[in-house]
Amino acid sequence: MREAVAVLPDNGSTTATVDETRTEEHQLDISVVMPCLNEEDSIAICVQKAKEWLERSGYRGEVLVVDNGSTDRSRELALAAGARVIEEPRRGYGRAYLTGIPQAQGKYIIMGDCDDTYDFTNLEPLIAPLRDGYDLVVGNRYAGGIRPGAMTWSHRYIGTPVITFLLRTFTGARLGDSQCGLRAFTREAYQRLGLHSTGMEFASEMILKAMRRRLRVAEVPIPYFPRVGEAKLNTFRDGWRHLRFLMLFTPAYVFTVPGLILSLLGAIAMATALLVSRGNADAWPHWPAVFVGPMLLVVGINALLLGLAAHLVASSKGITGEGRVSRLYRRQFSLEAFLGAAGALILAGVGL
Structure with missing residues (x-):
């Protein structure tokens, strides 16, 4: 088991989304929450495995299935297997969890797909770190063994490693498999996370916010098996949603810092060109700097503007809290101010 310890500052606020009215006397030990979309071939198997593990381990627990608009017999089979079923007709991996997890009655909550890729017969490795004081435990399929045919090569060698990197x-989180869907966390940790993502990026949001909220995150090896039934993942759509979320959630890394560096290099190149041209119009680096400097400056300024836009969009959607930058923007800047600044820049360019 490994702990992720690096932390980023948090500018956001949390929203408690789990029902806090339940008393300790009536609270279960563990809730196993499974999102389900047309998984009639595997849902009963997964529910039975989880219930058998709960009984064998001596925990007071439940299996909660969130039916995400299934058109097959998934709901009926889950009920027959002994699960509590909650309906969420609006499609989305994250949306199913956002609906189901607040209804969980356990002190510890385990989330996992019901396609029989995860081993619900042995969930103790996920629970043990929580009892030792960790807030979130993430499975590592690479360390636990990915069985032949369980994961496509594009997800195994490109998608998951890139997002994990x-x-x-x-965040500085020392995780080897950030996209593993088998996880466990405490009710209190979930309340602090304040998650919003409705798609597959829900998994990335959980990691990012856990680090920003200074939660203790551990990683444990888990095996990964070939799924039963038809896969629901869309490589390009889900991959883009992850990248889009990361760009909105971390504009400083993606846009602001590179923009500052490029703008500085562009300004230095242009200043060098102006100084050199006074003494010798043909001297190096006058001409290279004339072309390179403005390009770097334009790209840098655009990156800074994209960073500001990403921050404002993320703030308006509730992905991040409203920080100093967005508050300053809303108080001080208007359309007229931007038009005035644009006019000044145009005049400055003509003058140069």
Whole structure:
């Protein structure tokens, strides 16, 4: 088991979304929450495995299935297997969890897909770190063993490693598999996270916010098996949703810092060109700097503007809190101010 310890500052506020009215006497030990969309071939197997593990382990628990608009017999089979079923007709991986997790009655909550890719017969490795004081435990399929045919090559060698690398870079979390869907966390941790994402990016949001809220995050090896039934993942759509979320959630890394660097380099190049041209119009680096400097400056300024736009969009959608930048923008800037600044820049360019 490994702990992720690096932290980023948090400018947002949390929203408690789990029902806090339940008393300790009536609270269950564990809730296993499974989103379900047309999984009639595997849902009963997964529910039975989870219930058997709960009984064998001696925990007071429940299996909660969130039916995400299934058109097959998934709901009926889940009920027959002993699960509590909640309806969420609006499609979305994250939306199913946002509806189901607040209804969970356990002190510890385990989330996992009901396509039989995860081993619900042994969930103790996920619970043990929580009892030791961790807030969130994430499975690592690479460390636990990915069985032949369980994951496409594009997800195994490109998609998941790239997203994991970006999350490690942006948060410092020492995770080897940021996209594993088998996770466990405490009710209190979920209340602090304040999650909003309705799609597959829900998994990335959980990691990012856990680090920003200074939660203790652990990683444990888990096996990963070939799924039963038809896969629901869309490589390009879901991959883009992850990248889009990361760009909105971390504009400083994606836009602002690169924009500042490029703008500075462009300004230095242009200043160098002006100084050199006074003494010798043909001297290097006058001509290269004349072309390179403005390009770097334009790209840098556009990156800074994109960073501001990403921050404002993320703030308006509730992905991040309203920080100092967005508050300053709303108080001080208007359409007229931007038009005036644009006019001044045009005049300055003509003058140069």
